[in-house]
Amino acid sequence: MMSNQIFLLVLIYLLLCSMVWAQEEELIGDVSDGSRATPVHLIQLIDHDSSVVRLDDQPLMPYSTKITCGKCHNYDKISTGLHFNAGDSAASAGRPGHPWIYVDQQSGTQIPLSYRDWPGTYLPQEIGISTLNFLETFGRHMPGGGVGEKEQFRSLENLFRWQVSGDLQINCLSCHDAEFAYDRSEYALQVARQNFRWAATAASAFVWVRGSAKDMPDNYDIYFGRVPDQPQKMPPQVFYDKSRFNYKNEVFFDIVKNIPNENCYFCHSTKIVDSTRTQRWHFDGDVHIESGMFCVDCHRHGLDHKMVRGYENEQRNTDKSMTVTLTCQGCHLPNNDEPVPKVGRLGAPQPLHLGIPTVHFDRLTCTTCHSGEWPKQQVLPIRTSAAHALGMHGVIKSEQALPHIYSPVFIKQSDGKIAPHNLVWPSFWAKVINDSIVPLEMEFISPIVQKFIVNDDTLGIRSWLDLNSGVIIKILDSLALNMSSESEPVYISGGFIYRRDDDNHLLQETHKIAQPYSWAIAHDVRPARQSLGARGCDDCHSTSSPFYFAQLGIDSPMGIHKNKTRAVIEFQEKNIIAAWVFSFSFFFRPLLKVFIISSCLLIAGVLILYSFKGLAKITQAAAGKK
């Protein structure tokens, strides 16, 4: 009996060992053999059921990236990467980044969302957005994985919908497919149709997918085909280009390690909304890219896809010394402490910074002077891929379309350095419970708000609808009627919280929660001669300098905020009067130099004169004369 138990324990131990070994087993594509050539990816397609896709299959199924690519590359390890680990509590949130901005024009809502623990953002479920709805809305510019395929993020009411839509697996091809016909916009459209399972396949150059999982009922069986009682609705169907399959049922994928910049730009583009520069040729782009570099030359990673973001003090579990060399200073500034020099990677030039006092390097990030749009008196709005769905078919091209993001705003970071940021003003309905403020769910507020706000956006500009105090009071009244007595509805907008008082007036209060959300930017990097300070101190130190005194528009649907601004210096934790006086002093700087240099010359002249006199005495003494 005893020996049987021992045998069983040993068997379990061996089984566990074999499982661990299996997990850590390196696949063929995990470790490079050292060749710098790109391996040809002529591979068989494997569907979500691990069956090889054959052209005579009925129905034809989409291929699974997890299984097709995962055959040679460790998918689990890759899924811990920066682009896929937003919902992973074990992953470091890192410096606050670009959030997903949920916008509802009708309810005056513009709220930053994120699965990462970034202060100022909210989890989608906090405003009643399920993971399925989140992916439908924002999956267009997500490469899948993470919340798209982990069951822990799925709500019970959507359980059957997930069976129809399938997982939104990591779309390896969105970055690695260099084929010009790879259609990321098609991927985005498929995601919006809840065709998660089909999205990566549909974007491929040799596949067409039609139909929509969203139109299918919860009990739709993907192997069955059409829905009998709704024949007009098209289920997702796959059509492969037969000419792309060889006799072994293999297909060629133009897979590259050095990701083309255009692939990154699909999700990471920024458009400056500037009435003086409306054409694409008016802009130059990032100086690194224009000189022939790739985004991935700096934003590197290993198999784990934990990409280097490249900001100062980036915390990394591994390869920290290498990460440091991929920051601005790491590449461009000399560091003689290293046993082996790592600076000047890829030929990075060393800046001279002639005449720039070193205090600037203690107080400012490199990006302050070198990155983003050259600051102007009025902070400019921008449009980004993630926020405005740039690059998609049928994108709203109105420059006033929500969300409203402003850039560059020079803000003091948590590390004490000032850096250029993008900024968005949150506007949303919330409730106050026991002194804490939480956003209200969209499903709750939408029907109430719709009764009071008139949608007069007939031109489809998609900017704010007008909200006056009277309407806000009515909505707050109506919300209060539908809420428990312990909680109080409030509206957050333009940096303030709005609530009703006992006399039914609108009260305006300041609160941390109403403050704008901002995230540091690093691109586009301008050429050295277009950096702040290149023309002299006046670039920043003048009484009209945008660095301190640019006006940031307060963005809100409320009429009282119209044309209201705040000086960006308020975000730098600096005294505006002190900054103005200091800037004003630069007006006298030339005079100061004249005075000081003249004084120095006078002192030096006197010293030299008397030195010569002393020398004369010595020579006299040497000659024996008194």
Add this chain to the structure above:
Amino acid sequence: MYQIVVIIFFVIMAGWVFWTVKSGNFTTPKLKILLQKTLVSKKEFIKLKGKSYSYALRILFYQITLALFFLLAVSGFVPIMITGGHLSGIPLIIHVTIAPFFCVSLALSVLFWVYFLRFDSKDWDYIKGLNQKRKKKHKAILDINFWQKVNFWTFATISLPAITSIILGMYPIFGTSGQEILIELHRYSTLLLFIVVLFHIYLLFIKLNNESYI
């Protein structure tokens, strides 16, 4: 590093002041006399004629230079002692506003004082006397005038790197490492200037305590 150096220096200086006060060498009446002897009132200044103008201006520039130096020292050293790093904000504004006036005043002081504080044969004799007394192991007699001259020339000499290090940094001549050297040069040379000024005050007190030295 510099913050620690400055703190150590000021701790030693505070100890020295405490010791001086405790030993009775520094009292309020004595300070009053010292100020009366060194200050020229507006009334006196107007009364002065001819050659006396030179004396009045000499004293005036000396006083202004000393006062501005102390303001520069307070606006420069105190924030460094508290925060370390670089000057910024209101202390920086005060510092850069006072600095040009100090430079002009210092230059004029040097111009007005240099003739009176030039070294001569008496100083040479004093140095020779010091050497002989050292050989015979006799206690040397302190010649205040000689040491005030040394003080003056040291201050004038060190003020040049202290001032030029900052003014050169305002021109696109030096890169980052050059700028770092310049700022360190400014920091340590001003600390030396402060020591020189303290020595000057020390000499004034000795002079006040013992009239025979005058």
